[in-house]
Amino acid sequence: MTDAASSLQQGIYQTLTAANTVTDLLGGPNVFDHVPANARLPYLTIGQSVTRDWSTGTEGGSEHIVTLHAWSRAGGRKEVLAITGAVRDALHDIAISLADHNLVNLRYDFSQGRRDPDGETWHGLVRFRAVTEAN
Numbered sequence: 001m002t003d004a005a006s007s008l009q010q011g012i013y014q015t016l017t018a019a020n021t022v023t024d025l026l027g028g029p030n031v032f033d034h035v036p037a038n039a040r041l042p043y044l045t046i047g048q049s050v051t052r053d054w055s056t057g058t059e060g061g062s063e064h065i066v067t068l069h070a071w072s073r074a075g076g077r078k079e080v081l082a083i084t085g086a087v088r089d090a091l092h093d094i095a096i097s098l099a100d101h102n103l104v105n106l107r108y109d110f111s112q113g114r115r116d117p118d119g120e121t122w123h124g125l126v127r128f129r130a131v132t133e134a135n
Contacts, residue, residue: 004062004101004132005051009033011096011103012066012128013046019090025083041121042072042079044087054131061104061133070124077113080124084111087126104131 016022017029022044030043047067054063070083092108111126 004098004134005049005064007098007101008064008066008096008103008130008132009046009049011098012068012091015094015096016044016087016090019086021086022083022090025079025086042070042074042083044083045069045071047125059133061131064130064132065109065127066130067125067127070122070126072122072124073120074122077115077122080122081111081113084113084124084126091128098132100135101132102135104133106130 013031016031023029026042026044030039031046032039032043033046035043035045045068047069050065052063054061068087070080070087072079072083088108088111091106094106096103096106107129109127109129111124113122113124116123
């Protein structure tokens with residue numbers, strides 16, 4: 001059996017790299033779990049995920065909080081906000097097929113755009129909450 005969190009991450013990755021609205025803004029399928037040394041901005045990273053037990057008395061389940069990070073040096077927040085908006089639209093309330101699990105829901109929670117301390121990089125966060133059940 002595949003871990004629900006791993007299966008969810010795979011589904012999110014596949015959805016984002018297939019979404020033209022996202023890949024057009026990123027200049028390709030630039031969605032990373034581990035950023036390659038030669039990666040060019042803008043790109044999206046799969047960040048922190050937290051998984052909690054969400055079982056009922058009869059069904060096993062998990063709650064997942066997943067944070068994605070958008071990175072840009074386009075000279076302002078416009079690009080990073082466009083990316084986080086496209087990610088929100090691509091993932092909010094969609095059905096993703098997961099190995100060994102059922103996705104009950106995937107819901108947008110919040111997003112934020114801010115300048116990083118280096119003064120050049122804009123960092124966008126977009127967070128989702130998902131609930132999964134074992135097959």
